[in-house]
Amino acid sequence: MSASNPSPSGGPLVEGPRDPEHDPAASYALEPEYVEALTARLLATSGRTVEVRSPLNGAPLAHIPQSTDADVDEAFARARRAQAAWARTSIEARSAALLRLHDLVLDRQDEIIDLIVWESGKARKHAFDEPLHIGLTARYYARTAHQHLDTQRKLGVVPGLTRVEVNRVPKGVVGIISPWNYPFTMALCDGLPALLAGNAVVAKPDAQTMLSALLAAELLEEAGFPRDLWQVVAGPGAETGPAVIARSDYVCFTGSTATGRTVAQACAERLIGCSLELGGKNPLLVLRDADLEKAAEGAVRASFSNAGQLCVSMERVFVADQVYDRFVERFVARTEAMTLGATLDWGNDMGSLISQAQLDTVVAHVEDAVAKGARVLTGGRARPDLGPYFFEPTVLEGVTPDMTCFGKETFGPVVSLYRFHDEADAVARANEGEYGLNASIYSQDGARARAIAPRIKCGTVNINEAFGATFASIDSPMGGMRQSGMGRRQGSEGIHRYTESQSVATQRLIRFAPMLGMSDAAYAKVMTANLRLMKKLGRA
Template sequence: MSIYESIESTDSRRHLQLRSPVTLEPTGELICANKEDVDAAIARARAAQPAWAALSYKARAEVLYRALKIVVAKTDEIMETVVAETGKAPADALSMEVFSVADSLCYYAKNAGKFLKPHKRKVHGVLGFAKELRITYKPLGVIGLITPWNGPFVLVMNQAAQALMAGNAVVAKGSEVTPYSAKLAESIFKEAGLPDGVLQVLLGDGATGAAIVEGGVDKISFTGSVATGRKVAESCARQLIPVTLELGGNDAMIVCGDADLDRAADGAWLGSCMNTGHYCCGTERIYVVESVYDEFLAKVLEKGQGLKQGSEHGNDESIGAVFWDKQMDIIESHVEDAKTKGATVHMGGQRNPDLKGLYYQPTVMTEVNNDMDIMVHETFGPVLCIQKVRNEAEAIKLANDSEFGLNGNVWTQDKEKGYQLALQIDTGSCSVNDMAVSYGIPAAPFGGRKNSGVGQVNGEKGLKGYCHEMPVVIDKRGGKMPNAYPYKAETIDGMKKFMNILWVKTPIGRWLS
């Protein structure tokens, strides 16, 4: 049974029947914004943006600080909305969707003005005597923001906060699987005093998102699948507008012979199963050096006993529902393919037979390899795939044998060794003795290599990505323009002699650079 399905409508908009992944019961009807709705939203954003951009960073920050207080006050409401739409464990909803949002709002409210403050930059060489260079950061205008179902509140709030602090207006669309979690962002910012039209969250499906991409915005920030990301990139390239793409992952975990195995086993479970495994930088491949393989596997299996699954456990639930029936199909397909090709299932390996909804048991598999879909493609589910390797060099080789490169993690009690191994992994970011925490640290730029994406979000770089970095060059000396028309032969001769003195016969040019 599908989490959403088309139903007949009497107007020009697409209507979808939504269902709970926990109970599979109908939860309501979604009316999708059409092209006319999208165009109207973009027009409102275009009209509202100049006044918002004219405000000081301090004034914009005050809106974010008020939004922060509202988020904390509405913690239970946000959690309930997210859990109702996704079926994720309450602890995941709190940490991913509430705490991280509050932290992000505070960070950008405090730091955006510092990061984006106009400043002077030294002009090198002889031009430094005559020219002054100032750098300013101008908002791009209207940002199109398209986010998926796995982090329906946080992914709208985090990117919107950056774009708004940079002075842009935002037209966003969350997934049709989790529309009302995304819509919370608009209502919270509106309550915080954000002017009308500056942030609009539209309800809709893929066609709604396509209308935003083609709607004449000034940048697209997209999080989602590789296939859809390619289409978005092609559209943006044709329109000559910037785009950031945060796409899929198949992240590797490397357990060294000197690792703290208790901590590593905890990290394997959390990295693989947090958010039901539905996050792009989740651990999907675990490579363990053979000297500690047996002990590590034993600890993993021990720690996996008694994990609670199902909404009846309330806040004690560890592994939530699979958010979307299409993702359940992928998880089941990958596990069955691995079993057929010789993988060993130590626990789990199937849907939870005791629960009505979309629940897949936390699963541990060994004897896996790159002939199996589960080690090559993104599974996005609560599955630990553990492979024995001879040494760390083999682990690095296998970690890099992937079309993806979003995140990774290394486990060793030698921090410098961990750092050096992390540098050898061809990935967008990496953690040492922790699972994927880089997205949760606002100061860390986040983005992928290879098929995992284009560009980076978050931190100072993410903020500046929502701006045009505009240089303004000011003449300091005045007077007659050097090298003005008409050109003369003696001027060329004089320039050649000057170049020789500057860079060949003396070190003056190097001193001035």
């Protein structure tokens, strides 16, 4: 595993004061004016700031102003005023703004990617996934807006005499609490359908990656969305998160299962809805007929994209006995060929973890496994020579239930390998534990793999792909089962969660009560006869 050299693409970077020979990534810094312009978008009057440092090298990035409870109040007040006008805006106008955002994100992707890499420490190719995903999401919802939001006719109880329509009414102001691991796309992707449906948004991004989220808000305004429609507040999750939930009409949260439970409880107290995408301990199955080269390549991406800091990444790989040794040889070789680096250029296969806390978790999981008898096939070491939070992509064998990493989410570049004897055994072991977010199956028999998929208790299953097939197919829902969450992003479910369904029925000629002096008993007999007749006619 080697390191590569930095080569900035342009964007919000200037030459920095440090010596590139000894600290390559630190030879560039964010322009102070650029940071100031982004943080000016925050509603934050406390006078307090929090310093944020780059995971690439620990260099200071910005001092983020912190919001008060009064700032959160003001954010919601502005959002509600903007939403009242926005809800009267035509679907065509909302869709046009999304298409302008699509173009802006693609045009300014170098700037976006630079900021993501600098702020999160991930490899450039993984940062590219973020503007790509936002482009896909914006275009999909813009092109399918009428399909999801137009008033729909439904069957009336009396054919020809009862006209029923269902309207999609916006919830109002949606609170979005987004994570640090995909700071640009997670800040935006859930909010785009909310805006299209006629809502406003108050966003509380993770404190470690505020700048990417603020750039997202800037691009929304440039695309033509009213500025007050998307508010951003900053503060500690334990303080500002509950303040956002207490004022929202609906909450969308992406993060840990433990915090998700707290969010769900707070929403239940207020009788408002929420959608939660939470943790995972995702399984990848390599069946006996898998193309082993494709499976090994996919397993590397599945396990080590964004240094394993991806909710849908794989931490457990189950391999059929018949091909286990051949797969492991290929997988380990591909893992050892990966390039690591604290750089801004293309060419790195993996970047840094986000923080000391995340590094501590990864180190603890690996050390616990090794102490209890697991074998490290490759990796297993922190790499402070590359950056403060780097850890090698690590493959473990012999992991047992008494080891922490067996059932707990590591959320880092650590994967465990297991043999299985038959596919029923593989499915049962894939379903062990409390999570159910994502799974992957490698087989050259697509029909057989698709037949296995419904037996795996996961919200998404990719066949002959790591995670990108479901994640990038915006027309299909994405979310978790069991302790991996509730609700879905993407597709019709991803926008309907932000609406109230309103049924409107118009009745003609008859009423639902006795007419012309008919007794209640006679009315009941007539209605009973009608029910029997409708069944014979095959009516719903």
